[in-house]
Amino acid sequence: MIDLAQLRKNPDDFRQAWRARGVSADVDALLALDEQVRALKHQSESLQAEVNAASKAIGQAARTGQDVGAAKEKARQLGDQAKALDEQRGILEQQLGALILTLPNPCLAAVPVGKDSSENTVATTWGEPPTFAFRPKPHWDLGPALDIMDFDRATKLSGSGFVVLKGQGARLSRALISWFLDEHTTSHGYTELAVPLLVQPQAMLGTGQLPKFADQSYACREDDLWLIPTAEVPVTNYHGGEILDAEALPLKYTAHTPCFRREAGAAGLGTRGMTRVHQFDKVEIVWLTAPERSDADLMTLRGHAERLLQQLGLHYRVLELCTGDTGFSSAHTYDLEVWSPGTDSWLEVSSCSTLSDFQARRANLRYR
RNA sequence: GGAAAGGUGGCAGAGCGGCUGAAUGCGUCGGUUUCGAAAACCGAUAGUGCCGCAAGGCACUCGGGGGUUCGAAUCCCCCCCUUUCCGCCA
Numbered sequence: 252m253i254d255l256a257q258l259r260k261n262p263d264d265f266r267q268a269w270r271a272r273g274v275s276a277d278v279d280a281l282l283a284l285d286e287q288v289r290a291l292k293h294q295s296e297s298l299q300a301e302v303n304a305a306s307k308a309i310g311q312a313a314r315t316g317q318d319v320g321a322a323k324e325k326a327r328q329l330g331d332q333a334k335a336l337d338e339q340r341g342i343l344e345q346q347l348g349a350l351i352l353t354l355p356n357p358c359l360a361a362v363p364v365g366k367d368s369s370e371n372t373v374a375t376t377w378g379e380p381p382t383f384a385f386r387p388k389p390h391w392d393l394g395p396a397l398d399i400m401d402f403d404r405a406t407k408l409s410g411s412g413f414v415v416l417k418g419q420g421a422r423l424s425r426a427l428i429s430w431f432l433d434e435h436t437t438s439h440g441y442t443e444l445a446v447p448l449l450v451q452p453q454a455m456l457g458t459g460q461l462p463k464f465a466d467q468s469y470a471c472r473e474d475d476l477w478l479i480p481t482a483e484v485p486v487t488n489y490h491g492g493e494i495l496d497a498e499a500l501p502l503k504y505t506a507h508t509p510c511f512r513r514e515a516g517a518a519g520l521g522t523r524g525m526t527r528v529h530q531f532d533k534v535e536i537v538w539l540t541a542p543e544r545s546d547a548d549l550m551t552l553r554g555h556a557e558r559l560l561q562q563l564g565l566h567y568r569v570l571e572l573c574t575g576d577t578g579f580s581s582a583h584t585y586d587l588e589v590w591s592p593g594t595d596s597w598l599e600v601s602s603c604s605t606l607s608d609f610q611a612r613r614a615n616l617r618y619r
Numbered sequence: 620g621g622a623a624a625g626g627u628g629g630c631a632g633a634g635c636g637g638c639u640g641a642a643u644g645c646g647u648c649g650g651u652u653u654c655g656a657a658a659a660c661c662g663a664u665a666g667u668g669c670c671g672c673a674a675g676g677c678a679c680u681c682g683g684g685g686g687u688u689c690g691a692a693u694c695c696c697c698c699c700c701u702u703u704c705c706g707c708c709a
Binding site: 295297305309330 | 670688
């Protein structure tokens with residue numbers, strides 16, 4: 252979430268940033284609400300200070316045997332006034348809190364302004380597209396033909412949007428996961444985490460999945476637990492509420508998890524086969540780092556992701572997302588897309604973002 | 620799921636409803652001493668928000684939330700977590 256103190260100081264910066272994202276946010280209403288809350292808080296605190304002083308005096312007077320009846324009554328009235336103000340403030344504060352959680356992270360000033368994915372720019376391209384003497388099949392044909400992917404039986408188990416990997420297909424997936432983790436831990440200095448796949452709402456809130464994407468997430472309502480849509484949720488919230496030692500930064504974590512996404516409304520174009528499914532495996536890399544190194548660290552992290560594609564010899568390109576296509580929590584995003592000869596298209600395989608202080612605030616994650 | 624015990628500052632561990640935002644010990648930081656260090660001694664050491672140029676002040680925080688009271692770490696209610704025992708365990 253954004254820093255209200257910053258909003259107070261530079262409201263125009265935020266107006267501009269949200270406009271660039273194509274988000275309509277009523278900055279004036281936000282500021283007015285904030286002002287009211289602060290004023291009420293100030294008033295009730297002054298009253299409370301009086302009450303506290305009066306209480307102290309009553310205690311001392313009572314010990315010397317003086318009559319304190321009138322003083323008690325006075326203190327009670329002041330206390331009631333303070334309580335009334337606090338109640339008002341509570342209501343407004345709740346409104347403000349709910350509102351601020353729905354506002355996306357402003358993009359960094361350097362991010363190209365654009366309305367949607369059509370205005371993303373290609374930062375780099377690596378390798379060459381492979382050539383074939385025949386027409387390569389898309390994976391939804393090739394996989395079943397090789398008996399390494401089974402979409403039909405997956406549907407029998409779980410409905411549309413799932414896949415069963417079989418034989419060498421399952422083994423290939425397992426090998427990639429294992430190799431990714433090994434590369435990140437041994438070559439790039441990451442610490443591997445094996446994390447829960449079910450998390451409490453606070454964790455989903457901390458990384459920005461809630462409240463906005465509640466309808467895109469799976470939940471076990473009975474236990475108030477959510478299935479993670481990405482390892483980013485447990486990994487980032489791992490240190491939630493903590494004050495980290497600045498000397499210890501950056502903290503670099505990697506984790507493999509299945510990811511669960513409802514993908515409501517996504518059925519249709521570009522969703523065939525396992526291109527977009529309700530459950531998939533992902534190896535995540537996360538840095539917790541200081542603001543001043545954030546930009547440089549994003550490039551390093553992106554390099555680590557790219558390195559894997561290079562070692563696999565995959566032809567890929569890096570997109571710099573424009574403001575209109577950058578995700579809710581992100582301030583700056585590069586997408587890595589691999590060339591898919593079978594579908595004659597680029598497929599997103601990785602997304603590298605800086606979240607600035609957005610998630611840190613939501614997750615109450617600090618350093619000093 | 621049932622029962623019992625417990626959750627206090629970086630850690631350990633006190634805490635008659637007011638003089639306790641918190642004794643004491645350890646740790647940490649600064650100083651004295653020393654050629655240097657250790658030891659000893661002296662002093663300082665929670666967080667957040669708000670006001671203030673600053674010095675400083677005010678409010679809130681003793682697992683979380685309510686309540687009683689002029690006043691709650693301390694009394695009452697609800698919840699969460701930890702430990703132990705019992706039960707269950709596709």
